[in-house]
Amino acid sequence: MTEAMMELSLTREEMEYARKFLKREPNQLEWAMIDAEWSEHCSYKSSKPVLKLLPTKGKRVLLGPGYDSGVVDIGDGYVATVHIESHNHPSAIDPYGGAATGIGGVIRDILCMGTRPIALLDSLRFGSIEESEHSRWLFKYVVRGIADYGNCTGIPTVAGEVEFDESFEKNCLVDVICLGVGRKEGLVLAEASNPGDVVILVGGSTGRDGIHGVTFASKVLTERSEEDRSAVQIPDPFTKKLIIEATLEAVSTGYVRGLKDLGGGGLTCGISEMADKGERGIEIDLSRIYLREEDMVPTEVMISESQERMVFIVENGREREICKIFDKYEVPYAIIGIVIRDRNVVVVQRGKKIADLPTRFLANAPIIPRRAMKPRVKRAKPKFELPKDLSATLLKLLSSPNIASKEWVFRQYDHEVGVRTVVKPGQGDAAVLRLPNGKFAAIKADGNSKCCDLDSYQGGASCVAEACRNVVAVGAEPVAMLDHLQFGDPNNGEVFWAFSQTVKGIADACRSFSLPCIGGKVSFYNEDKETGKAIKPSPVIVVLGLIDNANHIATAGLKNEGDEIVIAGSTGLDLGGSEYYRVLGVLDGSPPSIDLKLERKTMKAVLECIKRGYVSSCHDCSSGGLAVALAEMCIIGNSGAIVNLEKVPARRLRIDELLFSESTSRFIISTDKPEKVLKLFRKSGIPSAKIGEVRAGPLEFSSKRMSFACSIQDMKKAYGEAIQRLVEA
């Protein structure tokens, strides 16, 4: 590649703005640096004004959005760090490498705060694995990529979610989340604020992989995207493991003053953002950078996204002590520059200055105002016959890939390494990990693109609520959230409208739950040029919760025969976007709407029940409705139950609607103290009722008119084997 061949994604207006600001024509290297830093991916130039809606302050929040990861005070001098990343475009072309490097990236975001990564989560979206060979291929290799990378680095993958929907056929979504812990005094920021401090590049060599990764991620995929394969980085989890240990050892010396991982936009973004945050400049010498290939031009070096690289800002005079640690772990490194007083990013090669751009200018792209256009929608209540055999319908739902057990996925993930995983995949609604201060963290990621497609505002709010419910169901109090917002091309007014509405919904839910947003990401351009189709709006919400005491941890499986089953929340006609409608092929209907105040009250009351020791098991009621939630509790607990549907608080609904409606704000609890539980709910004004009993035998539903049952064995088979059967057939 020669300099002249570099393609820029900047708009004419942006180029004009750059010339005007600099009062000169930038050279080619400078253009490439501006191009990378101003990509949507790095600059948030479309989304920034909308993201301002999100509340970011909270009593536990130490650092919110704008840093490599959010930081929460978990007490006793400890902090938790959380970040979410996506690797959608790379995974659509190279599922194994794309997903693996996504994990690699998010691990570095936690690491560069000086905290140890202790858990990974994944939130995945693909086309139909029932219909599409391509989607099965993507699914299989994305999971393998995550497994191989996470397992090797010794970070357990503890929870996640997978959704299948035709809109992801060409644009799969691969979101990865990392949780870290560390000492509060050990936190390191991505800042370069002391002139004279030394800039050290550590880790992998710089090669041509990942060139233009960010601009690639900020485009729609086309049939020629295959040719962009060099925009996908190469994963190396073994080097990453060494970097993790070397970094944490280096940080423990106290001489590391700034730390940043090199991800999107490579060195350009890494150093310009550090310099901008520290309100200083950085000068680097290109000839010091160790390269994988000999004939790389400066532009390639500056925007390469080669994996496993970190930039350390080290106190002047202490670099030798730090480098000794890198030597121990045999991690390559080079001193590549220094922090300077002038607020400029300067690139030097063989003594000659080849780029010189003001830090502020480079790190802050001009905002692009976007037009939002409300789409016209018509929604009718669909008409269809009541299925004759409801037990067959329930089994069908249980074997639907969206609901079926994801055991095929999580068996491939080492979810135990680190000896922290208390509630493991498949046991509860969220993962629970023990923390070094004796407390426990609960964490879960959730998304629901179908609801967001029908009503972006309600969908956004419901996603936050669902993720919170999941964390509450294991006994944790939600303390912070992150959002990952994935949409089509923001130039499309309807896409941007959906984006704005989703963020509004999320923001309202957060405010209502007093839940601060501590980070997130935006990924636009998830659309396919061939078909012109964008993905359904797909926010993914991560919620972190805390549990004070091991006795307050709840799981989802039914436990004791004779326990009563209680439902909290009432069931309405909320079937638009439901799994029941999807299985039947019905596309209409209204998605669940949410009463945020009631939701908050319900979560609080459930948490109180758990803390008081009333709860044997607890499960949130969402995808697949009441029937599926109960079936899951039976399957996990290997126990049956009998349920009287007449008792369920509900509007007048047909029996299938009652069983499968996905109304929000509902929990199912099994308890040996039903009166106490009901009293607590009544006091909070939450509709609730005793609806059944745990007992041996099948799961049996009855109402005045009819009854049906499913054996645990049949349900286990439907639920447990569906995905493996589809993927390994």
Added chain:
Amino acid sequence: MKAAVIQFPGSNCDYDAVHVLKDVIKVETELVWHKEFDNSDYDAVILPGGFAYGDHLRAGVIAAYSPAMRKVKEMAQEGKPVLGICNGFQILVESGLLPGALLRNSCLKFVCKWVTMRVESTSSAFTNKFKEGSMVRMPIAHNEGRYFAEDDVLGELRENDQILLRYVGENPNGALDDIAGICNRERNVVGLMPHPERASEKILGGDDGRMMFQSMLEWIK
């Protein structure tokens, strides 16, 4: 009594083993970087799980030729307890301290799950506190855990009562003769695929693994 947990580049269950030995079993334990390992300092050594040297070439093979392993061999010859867990088992097999080989799981996938095993022999440095024939549960997490040995080697293992643990019910990786763990003829070197350090505290789902480390203490006594 002082135990060492050797840290190779890529080891990742090292801290877990140290935690259990120090905080649960209450044994003085040091995490030792492989280059700094001096066998004369320790009474027992643990090769933890992970991906030493990234499992490049073959799981465990590069670590098997490291200078640290020469020192582990000396300890083995002195009769000191040597335990290889998962990747550590792979290293022991590759270094010839234990017979046989560990092949790719028959399902061709990484498998992470709790499994049930029967304690077949209590005569070893790490199983002497168990009851013979008792069932124990521990998690496995590996890609290459399918134990294999030639017929004559298998015959010897059986004859000398060197098979310590066998999978019961489900064989998760296709291991020959359901073998989950073995020892050498002198019974002080033990290799196993399951992770006792992940099963040493009730809160993590069970504590059957604890007995392994307590057996180690008993052996040294």
